[in-house]
Amino acid sequence: MLGSGLIQGLAVTAKNLVGSFHDPARYTNVEYPEVKTKLPEAYRNFPFLVTESASDPMGTLRCVACQICEKECPPQCIYIEKSKDKKPDATGKMQLFPAVFDIDTSVCMSCQICVEVCPFDAIKMDQVFEVATTSRFEALLLNRNQLAKPNTYYHSIHPTEAAEVDGRLAAERKAAEEKAKAAAAAKAAAAAAPKSATAAASATPPSTTPTPKPPAAPSAEAPKPPTPAA
């Protein structure tokens, strides 16, 4: 009968009209500025540099300026300049650090490839999306200080991921220590053997604490920077 489909359609819209007043499944609208939705933990937007302690951000930056992320970043929005001198990192080894580390957030598309390729877990994805600014260049170019955020902040936004990363790093440090201790013991044993032979030789002052082998390369392959992306 002509019109039965139309009446069925009217019934559906009426059900939705009434439903939107009491049925939460239908009225899924959130009035944004006043009510904010809870972001899922995996949400990512714009990277940030992880620092070990909040008190001295520039001192305890995990990044060692190996520039892998700069090469792998598809839109090429990271700019790194290595530092001349070195500073001790978390395990005490003397490492370079980035004198200049800029990310141009007007170019960055938050694709988190830099996080994936970083062998030192130095760069992670942030969850900040209200970053509107007035000036097009200066305010969107985040420099090292604006990017650095403490590890505690990383735990607050990505709890499970942060815990897993810290567990891995701690395990690596422990492995590095054992290896260092084993190397030191072996060196001590080797040094002890010739010493017994040349007991009279003046005890050469043992070199300062043996420099531990560089931390074992993390699970990913050796941080040999690949040929630059032509």
Next chain:
Amino acid sequence: MSISDLSPLGAQGGSHVRAVHDEFHGDLLEVSMGPHHPSTHGVFRMIVTLDGETIVKLKPVFGYLHRNHEKLGENTSYLGSMPYTDRLDYLCSMTNNWAYAIAVEKLAGQPVPERAEYVRVILAEITRLLNHTCLAGFLMQDLGCSGTPLMYAFREREKILDLFESLSGSRMMCNYQRFGGCRVDPSADWLEGAKQLTDGYGQFLDEFEALLTGNEIIMARTQGTGVLSPELAVAAGVTGPMLRATGVNYDLRKTDAYGVYPRFDFRVPLGAHGDVYDRYMVRVLEMRESIKILQQALAGIPAGPIMDPKAKLRGFRPKAGEAYGRIEGPKGEIGFYLVSDGSPNPYRYRVRAPSFINLTILEDMCLGQTVADAVIILGSVDIVLGEVDR
């Protein structure tokens, strides 16, 4: 001046129209619809020559969103192109990723673990639900419903985008799949969320069809409009729901049997008339089949690694050679043709975009129809300009 010499492909064109030109018809009116037009789904332009209301000639014009995606592909590494594939057909980023991943895996002979194949099928079918629901919403918007079906479609789309966001970190730009598996292993409660979505989707589709499928106005407007003959569809390389709406039984999930699709039993709906109504109905029935696949896949997903342990992430250099990998995307056959010369960047990176090729016969479908029909014919072709212009 008859029609055939107006459109150069007149002789081979499908629905052939002969308009008698006499003084009563008056001169032809050339109207440019787009690139700023409310219903061209993005920056797409059609130069339409009208005789009164009927269309005499229709020339599509592309290129307003051309970013030379393929040149970018040649200047970035294989991994660097993966986030760019999200921006091809920005409604279905998961299927774009999978098509690119399948092509590179074929190029490099990279095995993929069992669990990753299941996760890829689940994500592809959820993307098909998303794309077909949005298509139905946009098509009804072109037909003139003032936003109601579109808002119901977007309400369901939000649930799907929340799933993608909690898995890959971003709603539309997922950048989730890698060569040899996926980036993140879906957690148990993510799979539970996906199961709830699929179970609730059938009920939404029933309500959606009650509003639209039996509606006399929609049937009157779409049945018999923009008819496409099976021979012309096959000759013009049309793929996806548009081809199946003309009755040709060709679904890559069945013919190529890639991934783990042979393990699921699902049917492929076929149309009979190849008009706008059939294209809408074939997509709605395909959604119901996708729900079946999802239920079987979610039930049967095995444990195990999500990423092949030997898969290289960064220094990925496939041996010299070429490969063409393709999958059944929601809009049709999306394929990647890669030529490698051993360096970390592909030598040639070509995207076979279904929307771009499905537009070949837009003119043949619109000849003889009115302006209002041309809009819904374009809507039923389901194009996304990111993919058309690359």
Next chain:
Amino acid sequence: MIAAATTDAFLERAPVLLRDAVTGFLPEPWRTLVNALIAVGLILGIFGTLFAFITLAERKILGRVQNRPGPNRAPIPFINKRFFGLSQPFADGVKSLTKEDIVPRDADKVLHYLAPVALLAFSILTFAVIPYGRNLVPVELDAAVLYFFAAGAATELAVFMAGWASRNKYSLLAAMRALAQLISYELPLLLSWVPVVLIAGTLSTTAIVDAQAGWKFGFIPHWHVFTPWGFAGFVIFMVAALAESNRSPFDTPEAESELIAGHLTEYSGFKYALFFMAEYFGMLALSGMAITLFLGGWRSPLPFLEFIPSYLWFGGKLLALIFGFIWIRATFPRLRIDQLTRFAWKFLVPLALINLGNTIVWSLMSNSSALMQLARWPVCAAIILVPFVVLGRKLSAGVAPRIYRYA
């Protein structure tokens, strides 16, 4: 304005008493003039604000149908609290006033300016004859219904002027479409109320409302809509009213998905707002006339509800019909121009003519024996239903839900 009947409740006579108090002391010629001015002022005031709030109601109801809140951001000016967006119409009003009024260079300046003025003038003219309450009819005309539709018929002239004067391809196409639609729906509109005049025996609106007084068996009112021919006439009238005011299934002239804004493409600022106001006034006037002709004007549906003043009943019915318009707009897509005209000529006009015959059978059978009184209900229902089904099936010949095979 006929003298107030003393027997009614106070609320019923309140408006007339108020008016007499204000203009009681004026000499005769001036009193009628001032009364008329008051009536005009009241109509413009009430229907103006009603128009403003209907646009808000439309967007809120459309929003709620689509599971979203609808406009609720516009704060009330000085206390700037967001009160469910109630101040949205004033915001729209100010916006339309302050927006620049662009007139295309080679447009026909005179016609371009005259079109909205003419459209609004004709649609306001139609408010003069609708009885809003027991004795609240602005102008008491003998041929009131004919006057109403004469004023309504001139709106297509204004639509043509708008389309032609803008010198723009889109608006020219839309002007042609609008004319085809308005002309082809004018016939069913006029034919649908002829049965009412036949039964009521008069063209004057107040007399028609009086003809629908009284109740059968104590609770079924004598409204025309509760008779087979009346219901058919009402449905045809409402469908034609939808088309006349360019509302949802028939809004091809400003089909946004095809011809941008149809004949309104080259209008902006206050002229655009005038067009909108004219469209809503047309809708209000047509539903007012539908209430008068079919839904018993300002009469209350049940005897014990008589104490509620009559103008409130009229308002209630008007809002119910407006909700119907909005509900239809929220649900239906748009008809193509040739389907639309085919629907008018091949479906509505024959049905309206058959309905005319149906009324004649009804009135012939009504003054004979009680058995015939009972028999006329199924007979008349059949007279209108059978052609409805037959014509319906013929109209939707090639159109049916399809069964699909699977490979």
Next chain:
Amino acid sequence: METAEQIRDRLLARFPGAEISVVTNPGAAAQHSLLLGHAHARAIAEFLRDDAPLKLDQCSNVTGIDWPEKKIVETTKVTVPDPAGGPAKVVEQKSERVQPGYLEVVYHLYSIAFRHGPVILRLRTGNRTDQVTVPSLTPVWRACEFQEREVFDLYGVKFEGHPDLRRILMWDTFKDHPMRKDYVEPDDYEWEPTPHGAVLEKAKAHYPTPPAAAIAPAAAPTPATGGAKS
């Protein structure tokens, strides 16, 4: 489905004078292709479309590839008898050969009727400058219409017999062919806060002063209006 060699033999039997050769694909995908001469290309294509066992009725993909001149250095091992009568020494001889450049069009053909996989045809142009015409296959498969126009637009391959050969993606007055390897981008450089890599040279051309990122971002020079259009 027959292998490339079987198809080639059947085609040679069917078209005796045609130049058909198999191009092997060294990659893991092992999708070998048939290189066709221009003379019989369209006849062969029609035969492949209508021939009973193959019935390749869908041309899925048409791609243009640019192979510029390439200097190939072949190291051939040559045994040189040692003039001093010692054992013959093996000496690598480097012979340099310049492989002429050409533009190539690749067609991937599938069969919807028999549902079997890609038969790949390759058509090559004479060189990259003047002999750039290739017979168009649009009369055989209507699918090639837009894709051949795209190859013409981005690579400059002229398709003889194409019904409507115009640019499809670039605007009509665009002169160059952007996808060619030797395409030089127009110098429409816009000021970028973090220029590095290839962009750095362009930045130097426009801004003699060191790139803005080196000096404190706060004092970044505001760009000349609309970027320096040289």
Next chain:
Amino acid sequence: MNAVLIVIALVTLGAAAVAMTLRNLIHSALLLIASWAGVAAFYLWAGAEFVAFAEILVYVGAVSMVVLFAVLLTRRSRADLTVTPDSAGRAISGFIAGGAVCGVLVGAIVATPMGVGSSPTPTVTVKQIGVQLMGTHAASLLIVGVLLTVALLGAIVIASADRTDDSEDTP
């Protein structure tokens, strides 16, 4: 009362006269429609409401559309509207015809006895008009009805004669 009459007469005749002189076809068509509205106003002034509303409904509503469509469909662009008569003979015969028509009109006006005393305008209800139409003048009403139907059918036949040969191309 006749002050209003003068105004109405001025409007009606003025609109018709200006309509003749304008070059823009659409403007003159709209002024013609304005003069019809003036005629309707005259009926209102004379107290015949029914006729006035019928005039507006029929003329300003429907016939105006016919006139405007006719103007739109004639392909005469403004350029080739020749105002000067082709030949002297045509001008003279034009004047003769015009003069004859004026003569007849003036004769009729002079002959009719203008009633001096204005008798009270009879208030005629629509019901009485209906009874008159269906009663004494039923024959003339039916004749007019048949005439209009024939005219309608004729128009459809002419229009469809043109439609048949290209009707099969619209699906």
